[in-house]
Amino acid sequence: MNEVLIYSDKPSLAAELVGFAREEEHDVTIVTFSPEEASELVGCGASKVVLLDGDSDIPENNARALAGLIDEWGVSLFAVGATPRGRDLAARVAGYLGCGMASDVSAVHLLDGKLSTERLMYGGAMVRSEEFSTPVVVTIPSGRFEAVRGVDSPLETIVIQPDMRVHLVEREPLSQEGADLSCAPRIVSVGMGVSKREDMALIEGLAAALDARIGCTRGIAEERGWVPAEQYVGISGVSVAPDLYLSVGVSGQVQHMVGVRDAKVIVAIDKNEKAPIFREADFGIVGDLYAVVPLLTDALVTAR
Ligand SMILES: Cc1cc2nc3c(=O)[nH]c(=O)nc-3n(C[C@H](O)[C@H](O)[C@H](O)COP(=O)(O)OP(=O)(O)OC[C@H]3O[C@@H](n4cnc5c(N)ncnc54)[C@H](O)[C@@H]3O)c2cc1C
Structure with missing residues (x-):
């Protein structure tokens, strides 16, 4: 059997x-x-x-x-x-x-x-x-x-004998703009706390130092269009299960956090100590991302 x-x-x-x-x-x-x-x-x-x-x-x-x-x-x-x-x-x-x-x-x-x-x-x-x-x-x-x-x-x-009522006529590659986050071991996720598009360079530097993929909240993808829609995490986006989910300027609303439930370790950086994400994070840094992210990136690069 x-x-x-x-x-x-x-x-x-x-x-x-x-x-x-x-x-x-x-x-x-x-x-x-x-x-x-x-x-x-x-x-x-x-x-x-x-x-x-x-x-x-x-x-x-x-x-x-x-x-x-x-x-x-x-x-x-x-x-x-x-x-x-x-x-x-x-x-x-x-x-x-x-x-x-x-x-x-x-x-x-x-x-x-x-x-x-x-x-x-x-x-x-x-x-x-x-x-x-x-x-x-x-x-x-x-x-x-x-x-x-x-x-x-x-x-x-x-x-075996397949059912041949449907057959393949033509194959065309699906144009996918964004990265597949579903199997990413490390994700740096960007939220609306990042105020200007050019500041995404800070996030990209941090992600490179961690060898991580970039995820985001819905507003970053759908309102601002800074990150492809395939990369926003949550109830209406993708669910992820990385070893490390590092959020930057993400408040942690339930619609976002549903997609992060299976992350092994959540680290959050946010200037508001009452942000809901700190209730779910394993490690939290309360501070201005514009001060914290460069320090963290430098420390990670130096430690390599
Ligand atoms: C039906 C429905 C479905 C939804 N589906 C999704 C979904 O799938 N995914 C999703 O993400 N959202 C979804 N949303 C939206 C969701 O409710 C939240 O609005 C969204 O997740 C909030 O995104 P955010 O954390 O980037 O922004 P905000 O909630 O605005 O949070 C920004 C955070 O940045 C912090 N911040 C600001 N400046 C700084 C700074 N300089 N340094 C450090 N921190 C700073 C603030 O303190 C704040 O905590 C959905 C909403 C609805 C109604």
């Missing part, structure tokens, strides 16, 4: 999902539809990797065949990396199986044929706990579990 089956079109996220399964001591298999991904996935610590060879360029076309295998193999949990493609596939597989599904869970436990999950509701103001009987499908965003690496698994190939 394959207790936990994993799919992610991002191999690094598949390795994190294996981390979850291993933490709970479940037997775990990874499925993929791509020979290129399969060669990366064999190093992710699963009991085996199964390449489902279906001769379709669209992973979603394999949903029905995959649901059939999940049924045949007696899989309890199909855990899918929460990427746009993963979410699409997960919903289709759950539909074909006629089973329960939970999207973008923050916690998941499989015990005695029952799956319990937690996910944030109402902009993170509440945690919703749910229980499912198996089989069940969940999507899990990155940053929830420690990735497993360097443990090789055998690769098996199974030929």
Whole structure:
């Protein structure tokens, strides 16, 4: 019996999902539809990797065949990396199986044929706990579990019959202006406390000293247009899970902080000691960013 089956079109996220399964001591298999991904996935610590060879360029076309295998193999949990493609596939597989599904869970436990999950509701103001009987499908965003690496698994190939009613006509690269923050290990986040566009050079210097990506609040992206919209963090922006989230002139309103919940360490610089961000920060510096940021950047550069 394959207790936990994993799919992610991002191999690094598949390795994190294996981390979850291993933490709970479940037997775990990874499925993929791509020979290129399969060669990366064999190093992710699963009991085996199964390449489902279906001769379709669209992973979603394999949903029905995959649901059939999940049924045949007696899989309890199909855990899918929460990427746009993963979410699409997960919903289709759950539909074909006629089973329960939970999207973008923050916690998941499989015990005695029952799956319990937690996910944030109402902009993170509440945690919703749910229980499912198996089989069940969940999507899990990155940053929830420690990735497993360097443990090789055998690769098996199974030929499947995809649903060919939809076929690919043409591929065009998506023009994305901003950086992908979802897997960034360090983020320096800029808020409306930075008063002039040219002062962004201070933030860029700090980010370079930390080898960090730049994130921001909504106003910086949408009102001022100083940072691409893909890089604003929060309920209507992206959720991030870096090791370090260093905010500069960010007040810490709930709509922003929802996107930062999974940061391991939050450091805040703000001149207002009553700013809500200090309630959530692990370390806070109360001071004028125009004095603090250059000192911090110099100290970081010197310490290298
Ligand atoms: C439906 C809805 C959805 C939203 N979604 C999002 C979202 O996804 N993401 C998001 O970010 N926001 C979102 N918002 C907006 C959110 O409510 C806040 O308004 C926003 O996050 C505040 O951004 P800020 O911290 O940059 O600005 P402010 O709240 O104005 O804070 C600026 C901070 O800078 C400090 N400061 C000023 N000058 C200095 C200085 N010289 N040195 C040091 N500190 C200084 C101030 O003390 C203050 O704390 C949403 C709002 C709504 C209503």
